[in-house]
Amino acid sequence: xxxxxxxxxxxxxxxxxxxxxxxxxxxxxxxxxxxxxxxxxxxxxxxxxxxxxxxxxxxxxxxxxxxxxxxxxxxxxxxxxxxxxxxxxxxxxxxxxxxxxxxxxx
Amino acid sequence: xxxxxxxxxxxxxxxxxxxxxxxxxxxxxxxxxxxxxxxxxxxxxxxxxxxxxxxxxxxxxxxxxxxxxxxxxxxxxxxxxxxxxxxxxxxxxxxxxxxxxxxxxx
DNA sequence: AAAATATGCAACCATTTGATTGCTAATATA
DNA sequence: TATATTAGCAATCAAATGGTTGCATATTTT
Numbered sequence: 001x002x003x004x005x006x007x008x009x010x011x012x013x014x015x016x017x018x019x020x021x022x023x024x025x026x027x028x029x030x031x032x033x034x035x036x037x038x039x040x041x042x043x044x045x046x047x048x049x050x051x052x053x054x055x056x057x058x059x060x061x062x063x064x065x066x067x068x069x070x071x072x073x074x075x076x077x078x079x080x081x082x083x084x085x086x087x088x089x090x091x092x093x094x095x096x097x098x099x100x101x102x103x104x105x106x
Numbered sequence: 107x108x109x110x111x112x113x114x115x116x117x118x119x120x121x122x123x124x125x126x127x128x129x130x131x132x133x134x135x136x137x138x139x140x141x142x143x144x145x146x147x148x149x150x151x152x153x154x155x156x157x158x159x160x161x162x163x164x165x166x167x168x169x170x171x172x173x174x175x176x177x178x179x180x181x182x183x184x185x186x187x188x189x190x191x192x193x194x195x196x197x198x199x200x201x202x203x204x205x206x207x208x209x210x211x212x
Numbered sequence: 213a214a215a216a217t218a219t220g221c222a223a224c225c226a227t228t229t230g231a232t233t234g235c236t237a238a239t240a241t242a
Numbered sequence: 243t244a245t246a247t248t249a250g251c252a253a254t255c256a257a258a259t260g261g262t263t264g265c266a267t268a269t270t271t272t
Contacts, residue, residue, distance in 0.1 A: 010116035012112075015185070022189060073193065
């Protein structure tokens with residue numbers, strides 16, 4: 001049951017939860033109201049998100065607020081970095097092709 | 107068996123394959139040599155990657171070269187966009203706190 | 213033409229995953 | 243204090259996942 005960030009965001013419900021609590025922390029019940037699944041199912045998703053530190057809890061009386069750990073999202077960004085370089089290069093190549101076309105115009 | 111980009115990158119072997127063929131196209135056999143799993147397992151992963159258009163094939167005789175569809179990686183980047191905004195804001199907040207500390211110095 | 217090589221496809225299997233149901237513990241409210 | 247609300251935990255289940263083995267097909271190479 002090893003979890004990482006990529007596993008965590010693989011599930012669409014989990015991505016939706018992340019999007020939901022990104023701006024403000026919410027309780028499991030409040031979150032579950034936004035979905036068709038049961039509260040327990042949502043709770044399980046939250047557990048997974050906490051497990052891989054994408055989300056943190058904050059107890060407040062009997063309620064527990066779940067909040068996105070935005071910094072953790074950077075891990076994904078970091079992995080993407082290597083490819084971003086490539087896709088930018090591809091665009092530069094395209095630019096070169098285009099400008100060559102222009103230059104070679106009679 | 108609906109596949110999306112996020113599902114695709116959830117598996118560590120698949121991420122490794124993506125990293126491997128990012129710079130130059132490779133055949134299944136060549137790719138499989140880099141891993142402990144069987145050729146068939148790798149082939150299955152490639153199939154999934156093709157299915158969600160993260161990778162494209164190019165037949166060359168009896169060999170098939172698999173190449174990363176870098177543009178498709180942007181889909182992930184696009185999803186991250188909304189959070190990038192948030193985490194930059196958080197940093198700005200921190201900046202404000204810091205500069206306030208400075209300003210309020212005697 | 214025969215043998216070797218590269219690859220895909222299908223069947224099968226153990227494990228993981230996502231969801232449900234029922235229960236317990238703790239806090240708030242009447 | 244009795245009741246309602248919030249939330250975690252455990253057991254269970256169907257479906258998906260990642261892997262293996264065996265076989266078929268197509269292209270090279272000898």
